[in-house]
Amino acid sequence: MSTPTDREVDPAAVREVHRRFVTGVTVVTAMDGDVPRGLAVNAFCSVSLEPPVVMVCVQTTSSTYPALVRADHLGINILAADQLAVAGVFASKSTDKFAQVDWTPGAHGSPLLAGSAARVEVEIGERLRAATHTVFVGRIVQAEHRDVDPMVYRAGKFFAPTDMTPLSS
């Protein structure tokens, strides 16, 4: 299905486009004073490896957003396939998300979640307003990973990547 112009683009067509894009699931975190804050985010990607720059997009209406605006650093936790409950906690509006998970502060203070497939701390560089969201761009200053399967997200559903068939060697 195609649409005639950008201005008249059908929201349903746009939704179907996004349903065809496969991502992982991250939990983006920051300390707000003494209070850990965080939300589930799949709008995460690498900007460059050298320097190690990444970006995440966060809706400005998120309750975590003010903490991210105030913070120098943020944490990005790439969820493992067995962390569906953790994804549920951070996709929610619960006021005590961190009481429901194991976490520790990273070297730069950002909350890092136990059991994640990978965890980074990012020094925030730019905050770019884009429509309803802000794009946080920053440099990875701390990185670690575990040898476990990451969680996969597509079209509103979560998957374990067990049946992924390699298309090339």
Ligand SMILES: Cc1cc2nc3c(=O)[nH]c(=O)nc-3n(C[C@H](O)[C@H](O)[C@H](O)COP(=O)(O)O)c2cc1C
């Ligand atoms: C798989 C998944 C991916 C999400 N990706 C994003 C995202 O990239 N950016 C965003 O702002 N919200 C995203 N959300 C929605 C937030 O996690 C959700 O609105 C959450 O309740 C916000 O919590 P808060 O208001 O306490 O910060 C995603 C939710 C799910 C389940």
